[in-house]
Amino acid sequence: MGHCLSCFKNQANADITTSQRKKDEMTEIVATHQVPAVMVSDYHQEEPLLQENESVTCYRNSANLQNANTLNSFGESCHSDITLQRTQPSAEKAPKLFYQKLPSIPRTMSSLGSSEVRVSDSKINQLFDQYKDSLEDAILAEGIENLCNDLQLNPDDFKVLVLAWKLNASQMCRFTKIEFIQGLKSMKTDSIKGIQQKLNEITSELxxxxxxxxxxxxxxxxxxxxxxxxxxxxxxxxxxxxxxxxxxxxxxxxxxxxxxxxxxxxxxxxxxxxxxxxxxxxxxxxxxxxxxxxxxxxxxxxxxxxxxxxxxxxxxxxxxxxxxxxx
Missing domain, CATH: 1.10.238.200 (Cullin, PONY binding domain)
Structure with a gap:
């Protein structure tokens, strides 16, 4: 009709004995599988041990409700330690270990792949202002003559025709500001020395x-x-x-x-x-x-x-x- 006090005591003693036995078994399982922390280079060799580790989780899940509280405090800790060391390197340790193996990236690496020559708009504008006419926003005959002198060319030199071609000049003895600026940008130069070098290169190509x-x-x-x-x-x-x-x-x-x-x-x-x-x-x-x-x-x-x-x-x-x- 009911349970006597001795029955409850016997049942409790049995539960305690069972719990102690299972705790001893868990300690033996964990002790058997304890290994030192794994370096990233050896990480791929630990996969077979993960299958054995699954018995801890299965064993813990199969425990009765009363003993689950006891196992969780121990089993969860064991399971977490093994998992962090063998399956998922911690956010603090594993990435650090991994990136230590990579060569350092130079700060200027992003510029190594670009061979584009950059020109200065301000330098081109200053160059234009140096030769432009005092009354008109264009380089006229006198300014072109001065430009040719600085380029060490005669006004009737073939390279002067090449320069006019590259500037896409609309007529002789006149370089507008737009023609001069856009032309030097297309030639990728912003200096007298740069113009000389480009004219030599273009003449050879022609x-x-x-x-x-x-x-x-x-x-x-x-x-x-x-x-x-x-x-x-x-x-x-x-x-x-x-x-x-x-x-x-x-x-x-x-x-x-x-x-x-x-x-x-x-x-x-x-x-x-x-x-x-x-x-x-x-x-x-x-x-x-x-x-x-x-x-x-x-x-x-x-x-x-x-x-x-x-x-x-x-x-x-x-x-x-x-x-x-x-x-």
Whole structure:
């Protein structure tokens, strides 16, 4: 009908005995598996021991409610110690041990991967102010002459044309502020010495890079026009000067004969844009002696007249030589 006091005492003694026995077993389990703290380099070797450690958790979970309080104070502590040492390195120890093995990163590492040359806007503006006209916000003829002197160049030097090309100057003897600043930024320089170095590099590239040379050649026509008057045809005298200048490098064999023809024929007042552009193709096509010229091709009429004139000159020379032989 009920439980006597002795039954409760016996049951309590049994529980205490069982609890003590289980506590001894837990102590034996923990003692068996205790290991020193693991370094990060050996961390991957501890995985097999984790499976054995699971018995502690399972054993603790299977305990009855009365004994759970006793085991928790001991088992939780044991379980936590093993877990921190073997499965998850503590936030204070493991990262420190790990990062000690990495080489230190230089503070300037972020700049090592960038080869971009930075220029100073203030230096470019100061350079512009040094040469700009006193009345107009642009570098005019006098300022360009002073700039050429500092660059150790003559105003009619090929490199001055290259500089105007890189500045994308809209007309001769005039560099606007926007052209000058944007041009030097594109060249990645902000000093006289830097401009000199860049002009040397670009000039060397133009000797072998035909596409860049073509771009310079086409620019030269626009550069020679007087945009203030809306000029669309290049005056012959200006064209002759620009042809001699732009062909300072890679001079075609027929250039002198072509320019002599233009200078002798005063009726040729100007050079249209298509004639200027196609002259480069004309030089590549006709060769050294005009023997490859085909008058059935769609060449500008000025080229036909030039070839006819040259052939007449050649025939006259042949006739004169024949007459000398007969004499």
């Amino acid at each position: 000797k072998t890079d035909s596409e860049h040379f073509k771009d310079l050649y086409r620019f030269s026509f626009k550069f020679g026009l007087d945009v203030s008057t809306g000029q669309r045809i290049l005056p012959t005298d200006i064209a002759v000067v620009l042809w001699r200048l732009v062909f300072t490098i890679n001079e075609p064999p027929i250039l002198d004969r072509w320019l002599n023809y233009l200078e002798k024929n005063n009726h040729i007042r100007g050079i249209p844009k298509d004639t200027w552009y196609m002259f480069l193709n004309f030089c590549e096509f006709v060769g050294n002696d005009l023997s490859m010229y085909d008058d059935t091709e769609a060449w500008p009429s000025l080229f036909d007249d030039f070839v006819e004139y040259e052939n007449d000159q050649m025939n006259q020379n042949v006739s004169k030589n024949d007459m000398k032989i007969q004499d």
